[in-house]
Amino acid sequence: MDRNSPPPPLPRRRVTLVDLVLIGLVIGMVMYAVYKVNDVLVYNWNWNRVFTFIVRYDEESGRWVANLLIQGLLTTLRLAVWATILATIIGVMMGYWRRCNNLSLRIISRTYVELIRNIPPIVFIFIFYFFISGQIFPLIGLSSLRHDSPIMDNDLFRFMFGDPRLFENFIAGMVCLAVFEGAYITEIVRAGIQSIGKGQWEAGRAIGLSHFNILRDVILPQAIRKILPPLAGQFITLIKDSAIVSLISIQELTFLATEVAATTTKVFETWILVGAMYFVLCYFFAYVFAKLEQRGARSNR
Amino acid sequence: MNDKITSALKVPETKADDKPIVEVAGLCKWFGDFCALFDINFSVNSGEKVVVCGPSGSGKSTLIRCLNQLEEHQLGTIRIDGREVKPGMKGIEEIRRDVGMVFQSFNLFPHLSVLDNLTIGPIRNRGMSKSEAAEMAMELLDRVHISEQASKYPMQLSGGQQQRVAIARALCMRPKIMLFDEPTSALDPEMISGVLDVMVELAEDGMTMLCVTHEMGFARQVGDRVIFMDDAEIVETADPESFFNNPETERAKIFLSQLLSH
Numbered sequence: 001m002d003r004n005s006p007p008p009p010l011p012r013r014r015v016t017l018v019d020l021v022l023i024g025l026v027i028g029m030v031m032y033a034v035y036k037v038n039d040v041l042v043y044n045w046n047w048n049r050v051f052t053f054i055v056r057y058d059e060e061s062g063r064w065v066a067n068l069l070i071q072g073l074l075t076t077l078r079l080a081v082w083a084t085i086l087a088t089i090i091g092v093m094m095g096y097w098r099r100c101n102n103l104s105l106r107i108i109s110r111t112y113v114e115l116i117r118n119i120p121p122i123v124f125i126f127i128f129y130f131f132i133s134g135q136i137f138p139l140i141g142l143s144s145l146r147h148d149s150p151i152m153d154n155d156l157f158r159f160m161f162g163d164p165r166l167f168e169n170f171i172a173g174m175v176c177l178a179v180f181e182g183a184y185i186t187e188i189v190r191a192g193i194q195s196i197g198k199g200q201w202e203a204g205r206a207i208g209l210s211h212f213n214i215l216r217d218v219i220l221p222q223a224i225r226k227i228l229p230p231l232a233g234q235f236i237t238l239i240k241d242s243a244i245v246s247l248i249s250i251q252e253l254t255f256l257a258t259e260v261a262a263t264t265t266k267v268f269e270t271w272i273l274v275g276a277m278y279f280v281l282c283y284f285f286a287y288v289f290a291k292l293e294q295r296g297a298r299s300n301r
Numbered sequence: 302m303n304d305k306i307t308s309a310l311k312v313p314e315t316k317a318d319d320k321p322i323v324e325v326a327g328l329c330k331w332f333g334d335f336c337a338l339f340d341i342n343f344s345v346n347s348g349e350k351v352v353v354c355g356p357s358g359s360g361k362s363t364l365i366r367c368l369n370q371l372e373e374h375q376l377g378t379i380r381i382d383g384r385e386v387k388p389g390m391k392g393i394e395e396i397r398r399d400v401g402m403v404f405q406s407f408n409l410f411p412h413l414s415v416l417d418n419l420t421i422g423p424i425r426n427r428g429m430s431k432s433e434a435a436e437m438a439m440e441l442l443d444r445v446h447i448s449e450q451a452s453k454y455p456m457q458l459s460g461g462q463q464q465r466v467a468i469a470r471a472l473c474m475r476p477k478i479m480l481f482d483e484p485t486s487a488l489d490p491e492m493i494s495g496v497l498d499v500m501v502e503l504a505e506d507g508m509t510m511l512c513v514t515h516e517m518g519f520a521r522q523v524g525d526r527v528i529f530m531d532d533a534e535i536v537e538t539a540d541p542e543s544f545f546n547n548p549e550t551e552r553a554k555i556f557l558s559q560l561l562s563h
Contacts, residue, residue, distance in 0.1 A: 200410065203410065207421075208397040208398035209421070209426065210394055218421075221412050
């Protein structure tokens with residue numbers, strides 16, 4: 001025995017009896033559910049009917065093209081990306097305002113957070129949508145945009161915002177979602193800023209950094225690393241909450257799925273498929289955030 | 302002029318630039334109803350090394366934190382290099398750049414490398430280029446004997462090394478005075494000497510220093526004066542030898558006996 005010899009292995013944890021019993025129980029429950037559904041529910045499963053709404057064969061061009069559900073998924077993705085960006089901007093600004101020295105900024109941000117957190121999302125979106133599409137859009141001239149102008153009618157624009165004819169509709173949904181989720185991000189950012197010790201502010205002040213510089217170079221970089229997990233959770237919530245804007249006729253996945261379900265009458269297939277699409281999308285983002293978090297943790301040893 | 306005053310005014314000729322860097326008059330500070338500083342008067346001349354000591358809660362830290370307005374005082378005047386420092390004043394950043402500060406708990410920026418901890422001040426405040434700032438930072442890291450750690454992150458260093466980085470970071474702003482707030486109290490015993498060595502070297506280079514510390518060896522070696530505080534007031538001011546050997550006041554005697562008793 002000497003200290004340079006390879007260390008003896010530690011006992012490994014193996015599958016125990018408890019694991020086997022639990023897994024068996026879960027499998028049993030699933031099988032029972034499947035059996036019950038087949039037994040009780042007289043339902044004619046027809047997945048092909050729904051799959052044609054994912055992609056369809058275009059006779060004219062002789063190619064497979066994306067159909068409603070893929071279009072809806074893309075709109076949801078665009079909504080989510082833009083709303084995430086806008087919600088982050090709102091959240092960081094308001095989150096800082098929640099704790100700043102200026103009384104009116106504190107009142108504004110507090111009011112914003114409390115208003116949104118204490119109203120059901122659907123109610124909020126109805127109120128806010130009719131307000132922005134009825135008042136704000138005409139005011140800033142968004143409702144008089146020409147959809148066939150070369151600025152809007154090009155591939156890049158379509159890639160970023162989807163169909164130019166639905167631009168207004170898209171922006172309305174995106175802003176609703178961002179303002180709504182921004183309130184939750186505000187609270188996360190506030191918690192993050194508060195979690196950074198007083199000493200960091202003092203150290204920044206002591207070397208004569210301005211308030212803005214301390215916030216940007218010292219506080220926020222540390223705060224964001226700390227709040228990445230809840231932030232990731234909130235972004236994924238945002239993707240799922242984007243389904244709510246289907247109620248104001250934004251043509252995203254849930255809205256189009258409702259149409260598909262109505263046309264095909266294949267309700268179960270449609271919604272199971274749509275659920276799977278949401279799952280893949282959200283799981284992908286969760287994975288990306290987990291990777292980001294690992295990277296942040298590595299550089300912050 | 303009577304003898305008392307002339308003896309007080311008698312200063313060595315070698316210190317030709319004896320203009321005060323810090324002047325404090327009638328300084329009072331309350332936290333809520335608690336009086337943390339009461340009628341503090343003192344000054345620190347250019348090149349002078351002043352040690353502040355006293356029991357915990359006596360207001361030492363609050364005193365030096367008022368100087369760069371990390372704490373805002375209610376009454377009295379503070380002048381740094383002739384400019385008055387007031388709570389809520391505009392341009393406090395300018396004054397803070399002339400006043401280096403070292404904290405008990407280091408307060409390095411954990412998300413920045415050692416080098417970036419040093420350069421962020423000069424880059425943001427003095428508009429220095431990255432390479433210029435890095436060059437200066439490396440010189441200072443060399444001076445605190447830690448230049449080989451420049452690319453590491455603070456968490457990878459020992460407490461003593463972190464504190465030396467913190468000293469270098471403060472020096473990076475080319476301060477006219479350095480404030481030390483118990484710089485060795487949070488360190489393991491074997492780390493203390495490295496930090497004190499750096500502080501002694503700094504003192505020998507002629508830096509003006511105001512140190513809150515209980516390191517009597519350091520106080521004797523470099524201190525020109527000891528200010529003893531108790532219960533929010535300055536109780537006694539003396540040169541280190543006479544303060545540590547024959548304190549005049551009863552409170553100082555008690556404090557010193559407690560310091561030496563273990």
